[in-house]
Amino acid sequence: MAPIPIISPINVGHIDDVIELSKTKPDTIPQRFVRDITERPTIATTPANNHHHHMPIIDFSNLSKHNTHELFLHELLNLATACKNWGFFQVVNHGVDLNLMESIEKMSNEFFMLPLEEKQKYPMLPGTIQGYGQAFVFSEDQKLDWCNMLALAIEPQHARNPNLWPKKPEKFSETLEEYSREVRKLCENLVKYIAIGLGLKEEAFDSMFGEAVQAIRINYYPACSRPELVMGLSPHSDGSALTVLQQAKGSPVGLQILKDGIWIPVHTLPNALVINIGDTIEVLTNGKYKSVEHRAVANENKDRLSLVTFYAPSYEVELGPMPEFVDANHPCKFRRYNHGEYSKHYITHRLQGKKALDFAKIQTRNAF
Ligand SMILES: COC(=O)C(/C=C/C1=C(C)CCCC1(C)C)=C/O[C@H]1C=C(C)C(=O)O1
Numbered sequence: 001m002a003p004i005p006i007i008s009p010i011n012v013g014h015i016d017d018v019i020e021l022s023k024t025k026p027d028t029i030p031q032r033f034v035r036d037i038t039e040r041p042t043i044a045t046t047p048a049n050n051h052h053h054h055m056p057i058i059d060f061s062n063l064s065k066h067n068t069h070e071l072f073l074h075e076l077l078n079l080a081t082a083c084k085n086w087g088f089f090q091v092v093n094h095g096v097d098l099n100l101m102e103s104i105e106k107m108s109n110e111f112f113m114l115p116l117e118e119k120q121k122y123p124m125l126p127g128t129i130q131g132y133g134q135a136f137v138f139s140e141d142q143k144l145d146w147c148n149m150l151a152l153a154i155e156p157q158h159a160r161n162p163n164l165w166p167k168k169p170e171k172f173s174e175t176l177e178e179y180s181r182e183v184r185k186l187c188e189n190l191v192k193y194i195a196i197g198l199g200l201k202e203e204a205f206d207s208m209f210g211e212a213v214q215a216i217r218i219n220y221y222p223a224c225s226r227p228e229l230v231m232g233l234s235p236h237s238d239g240s241a242l243t244v245l246q247q248a249k250g251s252p253v254g255l256q257i258l259k260d261g262i263w264i265p266v267h268t269l270p271n272a273l274v275i276n277i278g279d280t281i282e283v284l285t286n287g288k289y290k291s292v293e294h295r296a297v298a299n300e301n302k303d304r305l306s307l308v309t310f311y312a313p314s315y316e317v318e319l320g321p322m323p324e325f326v327d328a329n330h331p332c333k334f335r336r337y338n339h340g341e342y343s344k345h346y347i348t349h350r351l352q353g354k355k356a357l358d359f360a361k362i363q364t365r366n367a368f
């Protein structure tokens, strides 16, 4: 009997697996990946000479309770300044076990190098966000990113789809579990310090978040013969409260952030984690801290791997700007909404800069 076709309400057309493409036809770039001229990225990886263009570095060990109060305050100020002026920073001495970071990186690479049939046992179906494939594709004529990903919900447990957790390589699931526990601790601490830096009680965010949602996306960007024609990952801001990004050792520069209208390549320090403010913190602080648009570009010669953890409020919670950030000079910019509804909105639209946040924006009427 012929296999029963999966009937999906969305027709996304054929999606080439870019890892296969780069292996079998390294010089071919199907038209669906070629961006319109106005959307093509700049590939330069040299950091701008301007020192204003170096992403802040936070030494997390200075924030631990065992340090002097002076050191703590100094680093807290660095953190607050980084959140306000950049929305992105790197953390060193973050407490996530370096061996664990190395193991999950190695196993992720092994996963992506498995035969396609093996990876397709965990398919990300059109319109869904978990499994192996391409996310945020909703139509046949949408341009595709030069990236394959494995995305999984981690917490709460009931959000997991155990059928999508890879059985190969061996110990992948255990390692991911352990890694995610450590990254979650880092996120819990970060939201505490961010709250203190804003003059709030240390538990201000965490108590609002309820049972926080945690998810991981492991992105694999194979080398591309014409990286200037394609986009590794479309420009977007993250719908989370915070995001933690680990770029695999030996990966080329690929992440770019939009600062003052310029795309800046991010050079990650060895063993550091890159943190960014997501849409939730922008809403809660009424725009004092902003989520920042970012994208990833492909490299001509080298594959790139990144492991990205999203830390977000429970789907149950209602959110809006905190009263501490609203006054006569700072009118309320966002309406209250349910985070579950925001998540649904986020995952049912293609990545398009900061457009997802329009969901919550209070539209101000133009005077003209
Ligand atoms: C580019 O952003 C994302 O891919 C993303 C997806 C996260 C998710 C999964 C990979 C599986 C479980 C669901 C969830 C939507 C959390 C970003 O995460 C942000 C977006 C929202 C909304 C959020 O809460 O985190």
Ligand SMILES: O=C(O)CCC(=O)C(=O)O
Binding pocket: 217, 219, 233, 238, 245, 254, 255, 256, 294, 295, 296, 306, 308
């Ligand atoms: O790979 C990167 O550097 C960016 C990944 C990213 O922004 C994401 O997965 O949301």
Ligand SMILES: [Fe+2]
Binding pocket: 236, 237, 238, 243, 294
């Ligand atoms: Fe992102």
